Amino acid sequence: MVESLRGIGVSPGRAAGPAYRMTPPPPVPAPTPVTDPDAEAGRAAAALAAVAADLTRRAAAAASGAGAEILRAQVLMAEDPELTAAVLAQVRSGCSAPVAIDRVLAVHRQAFQSAGGYLAERVADLDDIRDRAVAACLGLPPPGIPDPGHPFVLVARDLAPADTAGLDPGRVLALVTEDGGPTSHTAILARAAGLPAVVRCPGALEIADGVPVAVDGSTGEVAVGVDRHAIAASRIAEQRRRRRLAAGQGPGRTADGHPVALYGNIGSARDLHGNLEGVGLFRTELLYLDRADAPGRDEQAAAYAEVFAALPGRRVIVRTLDAGADKPLPFLHHGDEPNPALGIRGLRLARRRPDVLRAQLEAIAQAARSATADVWVMAPMVATVAEAAGFAAVCRDVGLPTAGAMVEVPAAALRARALLGVVDFLSIGTNDLSQYTFAADRQCGQLADLLDPGQPALLELVAACAAAGQAAGKPVGVCGEAAADPRLAPVLVGLGVTSLSMAPRAVPEVREALAAHTLADCRRLAAEALAAGDVSAPSSRTNTP
């Protein structure tokens, strides 16, 4: 019997294969007397060395720069001679190897936590080393992403950024998570990697390892216990879909030729994929991660220049540093904010550190001077017209003529007309705009229905921004995850947005969706979406013989 689970499809495509769940952390065994301390010390040292070697191998193979950095930092921790010495001392005082590792890492954990700031943020990495080393001592598989030796569908509660660092799209066919939401790390990673994914899928964790499943990342359906015919049918359907999408090329247009620029969202030049019309969101936080101070002007300019050089004559919209809340940066000393998402984040950081913003804009201007790319800049988390005007003034001062504001808080959407009096374009960040409109934490999978970009309240705000853009004759794009949804793209175009920016691998699907609708269709769909009832939470499970 095939059981059908349903979640939210967040990355289109179909895949089928055996499901495997994330391996849970091993339990630390109760303390037992040690009869051969030398052999036990050897076991502990070998476990730490094996963890370091495994993390080194994963760092070398990691797909993303940030992921590799996290793993390399973990290798240094696992190889720390003081850590090994402390573990061996514990063993010699009578502890078993796993208990010694657990105790010593608990002490380090406490020290990291009390130090606060950067070190406190590394606690999860220490926990991961402990879990891996304890598993190595016990001869258990390492926790985290399983390695069954053949391609598989990965099932998890949710994926943390550190898990995603080691994800190999060659082995993982699709992702299914019980938690998570459309803006979770899992969803963003899956879209970036072009992996079909379903999140917020009740019952997913009950799928036994090795059971064949078929995943549809468009509809959110997960069929459990499928036979080999269903697996073959899913593979053929996916191959056809990929061939069809590869055949579609060229700029974004509706069926009747109305142009809609389709841009890519990137974090560095490594994310560029396919023949993009341009970049609509260049997230620059990656450059600032895991360091004691802001990167220097030349280092920044080199990173920007690499992207500009890859897109000669095309538009690249660089977003200035969006630190704080879900993207904390140790060197900015965010302090103890009771509500970081409502605190000093995004452009607000310039109130405390105007030098950081100015230095970044100077670096962008420096890189833009020797490039043919059409470089625009925009500020995150703009709330008032005065903030936007201040940002635009610095941009022009450093020689960046085209400055825009992201619309991520309702205040900005409500004042879109006035904003367009002081900036050249708007870019709607629907991830944060949903969060702030619905007072729903964007990381909270349980509130996925409130964070659904199809919510009419969110679409009303998009419509207000687009109308302001049309009145001012200035572009208004969408660069949040909503833009990557092929079902929503025609609605956004019907509301009047002029560009959609998304994970580069999502572009072909959105291009195809737009080409299937005329502008009149899009307007009709937009009117229907605005008039529709609220989006409610999905959750259903059915059985079919």
Ligand SMILES: C=C(OP(=O)(O)O)C(=O)O
């Ligand atoms: C594009 C957005 O920015 P980020 O996801 O980087 O916060 C957004 O908030 O929609």
Ligand SMILES: [Mg+2]
């Ligand atoms: Mg945002």
